[in-house]
Amino acid sequence: MGGTASAPLVVLEGIAKGFGEGEARVQALSDITLSVEAGTVVGLRGPSGSGKSTLLNLIACILEPDAGRLALAGETVWEGGRYRRRDLRALRREKIGFIFQFHNLLPFLDATDNVALAMTLAGTGLAEARRRARDLLDYLEVGRRAAAMPAKLSGGEAQRVAIARALANRPRIILADEPTAALDSERARVVMDLLRQVAREQRAAILVVTHDEKIFDRFDRLVSLRDGRIESELVPAKAA
Numbered sequence: 001m002g003g004t005a006s007a008p009l010v011v012l013e014g015i016a017k018g019f020g021e022g023e024a025r026v027q028a029l030s031d032i033t034l035s036v037e038a039g040t041v042v043g044l045r046g047p048s049g050s051g052k053s054t055l056l057n058l059i060a061c062i063l064e065p066d067a068g069r070l071a072l073a074g075e076t077v078w079e080g081g082r083y084r085r086r087d088l089r090a091l092r093r094e095k096i097g098f099i100f101q102f103h104n105l106l107p108f109l110d111a112t113d114n115v116a117l118a119m120t121l122a123g124t125g126l127a128e129a130r131r132r133a134r135d136l137l138d139y140l141e142v143g144r145r146a147a148a149m150p151a152k153l154s155g156g157e158a159q160r161v162a163i164a165r166a167l168a169n170r171p172r173i174i175l176a177d178e179p180t181a182a183l184d185s186e187r188a189r190v191v192m193d194l195l196r197q198v199a200r201e202q203r204a205a206i207l208v209v210t211h212d213e214k215i216f217d218r219f220d221r222l223v224s225l226r227d228g229r230i231e232s233e234l235v236p237a238k239a240a
């Protein structure tokens with residue numbers, strides 16, 4: 001890793017993104033400059049339509065920016081009107097883990113295989129993938145549910161399985177879209193504390209889109225978007 005070890009894992013410089021043409025044009029993001037270091041959990045908040053999902057999708061290379069520079073894990077990924085990497089799918093698989101509001105577990109695979117699948121798709125053999133899946137489920141304290149089908153898991157358990165899946169390929173960057181929206185306060189805090197632990201122990205950068213005020217104190221930084229711009233940023237007071 002050498003010189004890039006201490007560089008921020010996510011860097012956006014002057015990023016802009018619009019949708020549509022002419023009268024119907026919507027400027028979803030304007031002049032976004034933001035860096036996220038390893039070991040940090042950043043919250044993204046803002047009113048509906050302020051650009052939170054667009055920002056996450058740009059970092060994930062699912063949407064292409066119109067202007068600016070995007071660098072992930074020390075590598076410039078988009079600049080000067082084009083992607084600097086050809087294989088965006090491989091980039092996503094290697095560098096990024098995703099966690100969604102509704103965990104999106106596959107209903108016909110048990111917890112272990114939901115996690116293992118992410119690894120086999122990336123080329124890991126099935127036996128090794130299952131072994132690591134069980135280790136991850138243990139790490140997230142849901143190991144005793146390893147053989148359960150998603151329909152039998154509680155919301156909090158399912159979200160931990162989804163986090164295990166997001167960690168499967170050891171991504172340094174984790175993007176989460178409202179990961180606690182379907183959970184009560186207690187479980188939401190547990191999930192956020194797990195994400196904090198992952199950030200610290202695995203030196204990951206985690207960005208979480210959230211409307212959920214009950215977890216605001218769990219972030220290292222809380223960035224507020226309004227009308228596609230960064231309106232403010234604060235360091236929340238930490239609750240015990």
Ligand SMILES: Nc1ncnc2c1ncn2[C@@H]1O[C@H](COP(=O)(O)OP(=O)(O)OP(=O)(O)O)[C@@H](O)[C@H]1O
Nearest residue numbers: 019020026028046047048049050051052053054055
């Ligand atoms: N694919 C698209 N085509 C056209 N307009 C879009 C598209 N995606 C987003 N937008 C517009 O871009 C702006 C930002 O949307 P975005 O979904 O990023 O907001 P958000 O902050 O995530 O909102 P919410 O909290 O409701 O999910 C909105 O005006 C939205 O209507």
